[in-house]
Amino acid sequence: MGQQKERSGSGDPVRTLELLWRVPQASGAVRGPKQRSSVEAVVDAALQIADAEGISALTMRAVAARLGVTPMATYTYVPGKAELIDLMLDTVYARMERAELSGLSWRERVARIAAENRAMLARHPWVAYLPTTRPPLGPGLAAKYDHELRAFDGLGLDDVAMDAALTFVLGFVTSVARIAIDTERAAADSAMSDRQWWELAAPVLAGVFDEQRYPFAARVGAAAGQAYDSAYSADHAYEFGLALVLDGLARRFEGARAED
Known part of the structure; x- marks a missing residue:
């Protein structure tokens, strides 16, 4: 293992919390043509990459490729990798068996x-x-x-x-x-x-x-x-x-x- 570069809580705290709790208009809801994806789809694609290849393989470009959208389109839903990692981790926690x-x-x-x-x-x-x-x-x-x-x-x-x-x-x-x-x-x-x-x-x-x-x-x-x-x-x-x-x-x- 090399030095761990990623960590939770490294993104914009306000934007991250808005996304985590799906605050209205913070979850990718924007005016214009109907969107092809969602925050949930972006997170699921990111989880598939991290689970299969490790967190080092996770990039916004890789997520976009898995979703079949342009890299810039993913930023419509999540502002960056730091916020995405928090969304991924919280989703993993939410899906745990209890x-x-x-x-x-x-x-x-x-x-x-x-x-x-x-x-x-x-x-x-x-x-x-x-x-x-x-x-x-x-x-x-x-x-x-x-x-x-x-x-x-x-x-x-x-x-x-x-x-x-x-x-x-x-x-x-x-x-x-x-x-x-x-x-x-x-x-x-x-x-x-x-x-x-x-x-x-x-x-x-x-x-x-x-x-x-x-x-x-x-x-x-x-x-x-x-x-x-x-x-x-x-x-x-x-x-x-x-x-x-x-x-x-x-x-x-x-x-x-x-x-x-």
Whole structure:
């Protein structure tokens, strides 16, 4: 991965919010001949490009080509790539599946939230690498955020702690999602599986690696490699890590209740 150049919230904030919430006359409604497209069509075309080729392949020209319109025509609906990325991200959030959380234990609720985000990142890998410190403040994000906060309701946390707990869970999910994405990309880029890569590297490594000098690396690395058939297992990292996340949150929740 090269340096990530794209991020959310880098466009005109007023224009972006107008588009996200479809403020009248901000969604491409202009006088003149009947238009051939819409904001929704532009966003869908952009999502198809980003999902298939990555966010680096996304340009207004590429979107126009997919829609069969001139590049200038796309600017009728969206002023630029920065605003388009926010629209794309909010659309992804809006389309996420949201499980019914009522009647579940808090651990089950948090696990559902984690699974929903993991599935979303698998469908849209570019999202895992898109900085969102200035998130798209649209209806998709609002629905996602409200739904996910419900997993932490009634646990004795104040509002700031609820937000922090959710951020903690989503950060974990994103980090593990990147492992899975990077593993798949490495296999695709090198045209070989992890097993094939290790089979080629093993003879050279055996001749230069001193197991006596690096005993823990030798022992643990060999055990992990045998267990995963690779250097990493995204599935194992997710299952193992989620259990630790839930255990850590449990301690925090218990402390919050004790203070009440």
